[in-house]
Amino acid sequence: xxxxxxxxxxxxxxxxxxxPQAGAKYIAGGTDLMQLAKDNVETPHHLIDIEGLLPDTxxxxxxxxxxxxxxxxxxxxxxxxxxxxxxxxxSEALLLSASPQIRNMGTxxxxxxxxxxCGYFRDVGFSCNKRSPxxxxxxxxxxxxxxxxxxxxxxxxxxxxxxMPVALMAMDAxxxxxxxxxxxxxxxxxxxxxxxxxxxxxxxxxxxxxLIVAVVVPRSASARRSRYVKVRDRxxxxxxxxxxAVALEVTDGTVRNVRxxxxxxxxxxxxxxxxxxxxxxxxxxxxxxxxxxxxxxxGAVTTKDNAFKVKLMERAILRGLQLASA
Amino acid sequence: xxxQVNGQRVSLSLEPRTSLLDALREYAGLTGTKKGCDRGSCxxxxxxxxxxxxxxxxxxxxxxxxxxxxxxxxxxxxxxxxPMQAAFLHxxxxxxxxxxxxxxxxAVALVQEGHxxxxxxIRENMSGNICRCGAYANIVGAIRxxxxxx
Ligand SMILES: Cc1cc2nc3c(=O)[nH]c(=O)nc-3n(C[C@H](O)[C@H](O)[C@H](O)COP(=O)(O)OP(=O)(O)OC[C@H]3O[C@@H](n4cnc5c(N)ncnc54)[C@H](O)[C@@H]3O)c2cc1C
Ligand code: FES
Ligand code: FES
Numbered sequence: 122x123x124x125x126x127x128x129x130x131x132x133x134x135x136x137x138x139x140x141p142q143a144g145a146k147y148i149a150g151g152t153d154l155m156q157l158a159k160d161n162v163e164t165p166h167h168l169i170d171i172e173g174l175l176p177d178t179x180x181x182x183x184x185x186x187x188x189x190x191x192x193x194x195x196x197x198x199x200x201x202x203x204x205x206x207x208x209x210x211x212s213e214a215l216l217l218s219a220s221p222q223i224r225n226m227g228t229x230x231x232x233x234x235x236x237x238x239c240g241y242f243r244d245v246g247f248s249c250n251k252r253s254p255x256x257x258x259x260x261x262x263x264x265x266x267x268x269x270x271x272x273x274x275x276x277x278x279x280x281x282x283x284x285m286p287v288a289l290m291a292m293d294a295x296x297x298x299x300x301x302x303x304x305x306x307x308x309x310x311x312x313x314x315x316x317x318x319x320x321x322x323x324x325x326x327x328x329x330x331x332l333i334v335a336v337v338v339p340r341s342a343s344a345r346r347s348r349y350v351k352v353r354d355r356x357x358x359x360x361x362x363x364x365x366a367v368a369l370e371v372t373d374g375t376v377r378n379v380r381x382x383x384x385x386x387x388x389x390x391x392x393x394x395x396x397x398x399x400x401x402x403x404x405x406x407x408x409x410x411x412x413x414x415x416x417x418x419x420g421a422v423t424t425k426d427n428a429f430k431v432k433l434m435e436r437a438i439l440r441g442l443q444l445a446s447a
Numbered sequence: 448x449x450x451q452v453n454g455q456r457v458s459l460s461l462e463p464r465t466s467l468l469d470a471l472r473e474y475a476g477l478t479g480t481k482k483g484c485d486r487g488s489c490x491x492x493x494x495x496x497x498x499x500x501x502x503x504x505x506x507x508x509x510x511x512x513x514x515x516x517x518x519x520x521x522x523x524x525x526x527x528x529x530p531m532q533a534a535f536l537h538x539x540x541x542x543x544x545x546x547x548x549x550x551x552x553x554a555v556a557l558v559q560e561g562h563x564x565x566x567x568x569i570r571e572n573m574s575g576n577i578c579r580c581g582a583y584a585n586i587v588g589a590i591r592x593x594x595x596x597x
Binding site for chain 2: 122124125126127148151156158159160170172219220222223225226356357358
């Protein structure tokens with residue numbers, strides 16, 4: 122790990138003023154940044170500690186929406202009574218993330234920005250278009266079992282590794298941001314992450330120095346009946362091979378509203394709109410669930426190692442629908 | 448920088464990049480906390496900060512200032528072992544012992560969190576602590592015992 126300075130600003134304004142400088146990085150829980158720095162995947166020169174400068178609270182607004190402070194710890198969100206009852210997939214996704222120790226440290230903002238777990242990206246001994254643009258992608262012809270099948274490009278097939286954002290994607294969340302000039306904006310979650318295309322090094326639409334302040338999650342009947350299914354290679358403390366967040370509203374046996382997002386398959390949490398469309402207004406029966414889930418792989422671009430994910434996606438969605446409708 | 452470790456003030460002169468784990472082991476002379484992966488994946492370095500279990504390898508020492516750090520050395524009172532330490536001894540909950548300080552720190556927190564309700568709950572909530580010797584069965588036994596449901 123290379124050396125760096127560590128600033129602990131007293132105010133948010135001071136942190137924002139330091140944010141855009143070359144080599145600067147904000148640090149929240151530090152669980153991803155420290156790993157990346159130890160492996161020289163990221164080499165920050167100036168760390169800016171944002172502890173205490175942004176909200177860490179979990180609350181509900183007058184319109185009933187859930188407000189998650191960017192510095193709220195993963196464990197706090199996962200175990201919050203309102204989250205458990207009204208946004209259960211969010212709680213489940215977080216409880217199935219990492220380990221108790223990491224959940225005590227990691228924050229909402231940091232989890233949204235966790236970088237890919239692609240082994241080539243995380244090992245500076247390999248070339249990688251995301252880490253050093255233009256150097257090539259050894260993953261596509263190489264070990265790609267864990268990598269993406271949707272939204273990928275010829276330049277990068279890395280997946281976004283976090284669980285929580287998959288649940289947020291099925292709940293139409295938005296992000297509240299603040300930029301160095303002090304301006305704030307609200308960005309729909311679906312517009313936050315970018316696809317790799319020919320610039321896999323650019324992962325989000327955050328401006329230089331911009332900070333995530335909070336996540337806003339609307340209250341809805343489908344979120345209330347949401348579930349999270351995570352398929353992984355060991356029973357616990359492991360990233361998803363494939364995961365599915367399913368939010369479902371059924372009235373009188375008919376699907377009124379459904380939102381499905383998947384993790385482990387794309388560079389960002391992936392909405393399955395064709396599966397949703399196939400369910401909308403249909404009877405909530407095993408047959409229509411199966412029929413809709415079979416559309417999961419539409420548009421998938423697979424490698425010889427990860428073609429199995431298409432079937433696994435179908436099954437994860439099916440399980441999610443079964444759980445959410447039970 | 449000044450750290451508060453096991454109730455004692457420890458004054459150290461360290462680079463900002465120093466992890467809490469290295470600060471404890473290499474500079475404060477507290478070698479009970481172990482380094483396994485140094486990447487958050489094994490739990491050998493588990494300590495408590497303000498009563499919560501964390502991995503010290505991914506914690507910057509400088510950022511632990513002003514907080515109460517508890518390590519395995521801080522659990523016993525004099526010669527009286529903490530009940531979790533005694534339970535690990537009684538149940539032979541280790542083989543080589545390398546992961547044990549981290550297991551015990553994690554287990555103490557697990558009981559405080561109220562996660563010792565069943566063996567399955569104990570297992571899930573100890574998933575952040577890997578034991579290369581595979582002493583898991585006895586670790587679960589020790590925690591069940593220490594949590595008072597033996
Ligand atoms: C062994 C291990 C296993 C794991 N398993 C899982 C898993 O199964 N599922 C899962 O989802 N995650 C998993 N994780 C990842 C973990 O959840 C993330 O590392 C954590 O959520 C990151 O949060 P943090 O606050 O520590 O981020 P940091 O490391 O502090 O920051 C990460 C990035 O976000 C930026 N940042 C942080 N906060 C803000 C903000 N408010 N505004 C703008 N930028 C910000 C930082 O500059 C940095 O670039 C695992 C991690 C480890 C070490
Ligand atoms: S040494 Fe910290 S988790 Fe392995
Ligand atoms: S006792 Fe040897 S690693 Fe756990």
